[in-house]
Amino acid sequence: xxxxxxxxxxxxxxxxxxxxxxxxxxxxxxxxxxxxxxxxxxxxxxxxxxxxxxxxxxxxxxxxxxxxxxxxxxxxxxxxxxxxxxxxxxxxxxxxxxxxxxxxxxxxxxxxxxxxxxxxxxxxxxxxxxxxxxxxxxxx
Numbered sequence: 001x002x003x004x005x006x007x008x009x010x011x012x013x014x015x016x017x018x019x020x021x022x023x024x025x026x027x028x029x030x031x032x033x034x035x036x037x038x039x040x041x042x043x044x045x046x047x048x049x050x051x052x053x054x055x056x057x058x059x060x061x062x063x064x065x066x067x068x069x070x071x072x073x074x075x076x077x078x079x080x081x082x083x084x085x086x087x088x089x090x091x092x093x094x095x096x097x098x099x100x101x102x103x104x105x106x107x108x109x110x111x112x113x114x115x116x117x118x119x120x121x122x123x124x125x126x127x128x129x130x131x132x133x134x135x136x137x138x139x140x
Contacts, residue, residue: 013043014107014115018138019050022107022117026134027054035122037130038065041107043115046070053121061121069118071097072104076113079104080128103127105135 014022019041026039036054038061043049046069053062072079074097086092086100093100102125104118117134119127 011044012109012112012114014041014049014138016049019115022134022138023050023052025137026117026119026130027052029130029133030054030119030122030126033122033126033129035126035130037119037121037127038062039117039119039130039134040065040069041115041117042066042069042073044073044076044113046073046116049115058121064120065103065118067118068099068101068104068120069116071099072106072116072118074098076106076116078102078106079118083124101127103131105131107135107138 022041023039030037036057038053038057040051041049068079079099080102082092082098082100083102103120104116106113107115107117117131119130
């Protein structure tokens with residue numbers, strides 16, 4: 001029989017309220033830049049916790065934000081890191097579930113990964129800036 005202390009794993013996840021605050025911070029940043037975006041927050045398993053599409057945000061940004069957030073969660077990393085690697089190592093873009101584009105950042109609490117935020121529907125530079133602003137709001 002398995003020892004009950006060794007048979008379960010617990011983890012923390014971003015809460016609904018925190019996800020909403022992350023999205024609000026991202027939307028504020030996007031408004032300041034003047035770019036309507038879609039923004040998604042997922043838990044550590046990549047499951048959607050919250051999502052918003054700004055008025056006039058492009059339809060393609062919806063799936064883009066959600067899938068980039070899932071990709072960031074799967075690899076528990078900033079997708080911008082993989083974007084830089086993909087420039088030098090083309091096979092990076094072929095890894096299952098990895099989207100090597102900027103605009104997705106991990107969310108952490110005391111160094112523990114609890115989810116990810118991602119932005120889509122603008123230029124990659126804008127998406128990265130908004131994602132960083134949203135993650136900074138959470139991680140601060």
